Amino acid sequence: MSKVISRDGTPIAYERRGEGAPLILVGGAFSTGTAEGPLAGYLAEDFDVVTYDRRGRGASGDTAPYAVAREVEDLAALIAEVGGSAFLYGMSSGGALVLRAAAAGLAVPRLAVYEPPFTVREDTREDKAAYTERLNALLAEGSRGAAVELFLAVVGMPREFVTKMRQAPVWRSFESLAPTLAYDDAVMGDGTVPADRLATLAQPVLVVSGTASPGVMRDAARLTADAVPDGRQASLLAQTHDVDPRRLAPVLARFFAAA
Structure with missing residues (x-):
C-alpha cells in the first residue's frame, strides 16, 4: 500500500x-480499505x-485526540x-463522512452514499447521547468486547447472533477496530439527518x-436526498445494508460518468 501524510x-x-x-471509496464501521475492494x-x-x-x-496511523475534522483532512x-x-x-457511516467532506468545501464534483445510518426521529437524540456516553466509557476502560457488543445491539443484531460471533475468528478483528466505533459515532453527530449542512451542498x-x-x-x-438541493435517489431491488457490489457498481458508474 502507498501512504499519504495528512495535515496533522x-x-x-x-x-x-x-x-x-479519480474516485475515492470510504468504508463504514468495522471496515478497512479491503472492505471496498470488490x-x-x-x-x-x-x-x-x-x-x-x-x-x-x-495500515494507517492514528493521532490523538480524534476529531471529525481530521478525517476530512485525510480525504483532502x-x-x-x-x-x-x-x-x-x-x-453507511462512511457516507456521513463524505457528506461532511463535501460540505467542508473539498473539491468533490459529485458524491454518492449508500444508506447513511441517520435516524428519522427527533426523539431518538437522547438514546444516541446515551449510546455515545456508554461507548466512550467502555473504550476508556479498555472493554473492547463490550463496546463491540453495545454497537451490535444498537444496530439490531440479535443477542444469540452476537454470542455466536464472539466464538468466530472475525471477533478479534472487531475488537481491534473497536476504538474507531467512537470515530464513526462522532461522524454521525446527534444521529439525525443534518438538513442544514446538506442544504449547503452545490x-x-x-x-x-x-x-x-x-x-x-x-x-x-x-x-437525506431531499435535504440536498441536487439530491437524487436510487433503490436497488432486493438489496439490504449488506449490498452486493455487482448490483451497486453500475448505478455508481452511471452517476459518476455523467459528470
Whole structure:
C-alpha cells in the first residue's frame, strides 16, 4: 500500500487501481480499505479508484485526540494526491463522512452514499447521547468486547447472533477496530439527518438504498436526498445494508460518468 501524510502528520494507507477520473471509496464501521475492494474492482474499469484505511484502521496511523475534522483532512490529502479533485462514495457511516467532506468545501464534483445510518426521529437524540456516553466509557476502560457488543445491539443484531460471533475468528478483528466505533459515532453527530449542512451542498449527490433494508433506513435515505438541493435517489431491488457490489457498481458508474 502507498501512504499519504495528512495535515496533522498521520500516515494514511491507500491503494489505487484502474484509470479514469479519480474516485475515492470510504468504508463504514468495522471496515478497512479491503472492505471496498470488490466494489473497487468493478469500478476500476472506468475510474481511477482509491480505497484506503481510515485513521486508526489497518495500515494507517492514528493521532490523538480524534476529531471529525481530521478525517476530512485525510480525504483532502488523498484528493490532493490523486490530482486535486475526486468523486467520493461512502458506505453507511462512511457516507456521513463524505457528506461532511463535501460540505467542508473539498473539491468533490459529485458524491454518492449508500444508506447513511441517520435516524428519522427527533426523539431518538437522547438514546444516541446515551449510546455515545456508554461507548466512550467502555473504550476508556479498555472493554473492547463490550463496546463491540453495545454497537451490535444498537444496530439490531440479535443477542444469540452476537454470542455466536464472539466464538468466530472475525471477533478479534472487531475488537481491534473497536476504538474507531467512537470515530464513526462522532461522524454521525446527534444521529439525525443534518438538513442544514446538506442544504449547503452545490454538487449532485446520489443516495442509494436497498428495497429489502428496514424502512427506517430507506426513510433516512429519502430524507437525506431531499435535504440536498441536487439530491437524487436510487433503490436497488432486493438489496439490504449488506449490498452486493455487482448490483451497486453500475448505478455508481452511471452517476459518476455523467459528470
